[in-house]
Amino acid sequence: MTLPDGVERRRIxxxxxxxxxxxxxxxxxxxxxxxxxxPHRSKLGAMLELGMETGLRGGETALYLGAAAGTTASHVxxxxxxxxxxxxxxxxxxxLCTVAASRxxxxxxxxxxxxxxxxxxxxxxxxxxVQDVATRGQARxxxxxxxxxxxxxxxxxxxKARSEDVTADPEQVFEEALAxxxxxxxxxxxxxxxxxxxxxxxxxxxxx
Amino acid sequence: xxxxxxxGAWFEGLEPDDVDGAAxxxxxxxxxxxxxxxxxxxxxxxxxxxxxxYEWLHEATLAAATAAVATYERADDQQLIHxxxxxxxxxxxxxxxxxxxxxxxGTHDPEARVDTGYVRSLAERxxxxxxxRRLVTFAGRIVALEDETRELRAFVExxxxxxxxxxxxxxxxELAARLISLAGGLEPLAKKPSGTVQVLxxxxxxxxxxxxxAPSPKHGVIYLHEGVRRAPPDHRGSAARALAGKLSIAARxxxxxxxxxxxxxxxxxxxxxxxxxxxxx
Numbered sequence: 198m199t200l201p202d203g204v205e206r207r208r209i210x211x212x213x214x215x216x217x218x219x220x221x222x223x224x225x226x227x228x229x230x231x232x233x234x235x236p237h238r239s240k241l242g243a244m245l246e247l248g249m250e251t252g253l254r255g256g257e258t259a260l261y262l263g264a265a266a267g268t269t270a271s272h273v274x275x276x277x278x279x280x281x282x283x284x285x286x287x288x289x290x291x292x293l294c295t296v297a298a299s300r301x302x303x304x305x306x307x308x309x310x311x312x313x314x315x316x317x318x319x320x321x322x323x324x325x326x327v328q329d330v331a332t333r334g335q336a337r338x339x340x341x342x343x344x345x346x347x348x349x350x351x352x353x354x355x356x357k358a359r360s361e362d363v364t365a366d367p368e369q370v371f372e373e374a375l376a377x378x379x380x381x382x383x384x385x386x387x388x389x390x391x392x393x394x395x396x397x398x399x400x401x402x403x404x405x
Numbered sequence: 406x407x408x409x410x411x412x413g414a415w416f417e418g419l420e421p422d423d424v425d426g427a428a429x430x431x432x433x434x435x436x437x438x439x440x441x442x443x444x445x446x447x448x449x450x451x452x453x454x455x456x457x458x459y460e461w462l463h464e465a466t467l468a469a470a471t472a473a474v475a476t477y478e479r480a481d482d483q484q485l486i487h488x489x490x491x492x493x494x495x496x497x498x499x500x501x502x503x504x505x506x507x508x509x510x511g512t513h514d515p516e517a518r519v520d521t522g523y524v525r526s527l528a529e530r531x532x533x534x535x536x537x538r539r540l541v542t543f544a545g546r547i548v549a550l551e552d553e554t555r556e557l558r559a560f561v562e563x564x565x566x567x568x569x570x571x572x573x574x575x576x577x578x579e580l581a582a583r584l585i586s587l588a589g590g591l592e593p594l595a596k597k598p599s600g601t602v603q604v605l606x607x608x609x610x611x612x613x614x615x616x617x618x619a620p621s622p623k624h625g626v627i628y629l630h631e632g633v634r635r636a637p638p639d640h641r642g643s644a645a646r647a648l649a650g651k652l653s654i655a656a657r658x659x660x661x662x663x664x665x666x667x668x669x670x671x672x673x674x675x676x677x678x679x680x681x682x683x684x685x686x
Binding site for chain 2: 266279286288289290294303304305306313317318319321322331344345359
């Protein structure tokens with residue numbers, strides 16, 4: 198597996214870990230300006246740690262859906278080009294604003310990922326959509342946002358089983374989500390994110 | 406779409422130094438088809454180059470998001486705290502005035518009672534003397550204050566789930582509001598250890614305990630939760646401890662992520678169910 202340019206495995210606090218170079222967030226572990234990218238706190242980090250072929254090269258234009266407090270979005274902005282971070286909940290967005298303030302290529306949008314037209318006037322066509330939204334209808338969100346992907350553009354999504362149905366069997370939820378995704382995407386690779394995140398399925402897909 | 410704004414681009418019709426206008430456009434604009442906005446802005450001569458475009462966009466998006474967050478924060482936990490405290494004040498004053506009215510009305514009317522129904526009927530009456538006129542308008546004020554209490558309660562029920570969705574789901578809107586009020590806000594509540602949450606509202610007994618002699622309080626205001634109230638007396642302490650633990654987690658999720666996590670409800674339910682079952686053995 199190849200890591201994108203700008204993501205490196207480095208020794209931080211005595212451990213060999215994934216890291217990106219950028220302004221640190223609060224008191225996270227760093228070494229020589231490289232910030233630890235903790236796969237336990239970031240699903241995209243877990244995808245890279247598990248060796249999935251994300252197709253990321255570094256420098257791409259990215260749309261990040263479900264940026265929350267900006268932990269992962271900040272790492273993406275560290276190695277990518279223009280990065281649009283969409284988050285609906287105002288509370289985590291305060292932290293996200295702080296993270297974006299020191300990253301000129303990170304654009305915060307307080308918008309609902311289920312309503313792409315509400316940010317279509319700002320977001321340009323992108324090389325990659327990263328999706329981590331904890332709402333019902335996660336496959337739907339990916340389909341709705343397909344409009345932002347360039348030809349050959351990739352979707353890196355995580356499906357959280359509990360967001361769809363707390364009581365259902367996760368495998369069942371994943372199968373239904375994948376079936377729905379195939380309406381607009383070709384699935385390239387999937388993997389469960391254990392031991393980093395329980396009941397999450399990572400999906401790498403290409404726009405069809 | 407119109408002639409002045411054919412593509413829906415956020416920067417249409419704006420000057421590059423207009424950050425407020427840009428923030429507004431980011432917030433309110435729409436376009437169903439994304440385009441190469443950076444290149445279009447340069448082609449249209451709105452900005453000299455893409456670097457200037459991204460700098461402007463960064464400023465505009467940050468200003469829009471920061472403003473939205475600030476508006477939201479003004480409208481949240483502090484408003485809820487004022488509302489629940491106002492609700493308690495109204496309730497207390499209604500009770501006091503109802504007693505005062507009952508006492509006074511008893512001198513005019515042998516049927517006088519100290520209750521809401523009586524206050525309402527009195528407020529409708531035609532007064533026959535100057536003193537009775539005072540009584541009737543006095544009753545009218547109490548009725549109005551009761552109506553206000555009901556409105557305040559409805560406001561709390563509505564806004565607590567917006568401020569703290571998980572805490573409100575687990576505790577109910579009113580108890581959630583009380584916990585936030587006792588802690589002084591959602592953030593301070595989220596930062597308290599669950600043992601403190603367990604005895605919030607029982608400060609008097611807690612200090613009596615700390616001063617020596619008195620037993621430690623098993624629960625504070627969370628006693629209002631039926632999971633504690635319905636627990637068998639010997640297991641009420643465990644129920645309170647379990648509930649406080651889950652409520653603390655809910656408050657932390659609400660504060661730090663704001664995301665609704667329905668699995669918390671089920672975890673609490675299962676936990677309380679086990680404790681209640683212990684009492685039936």
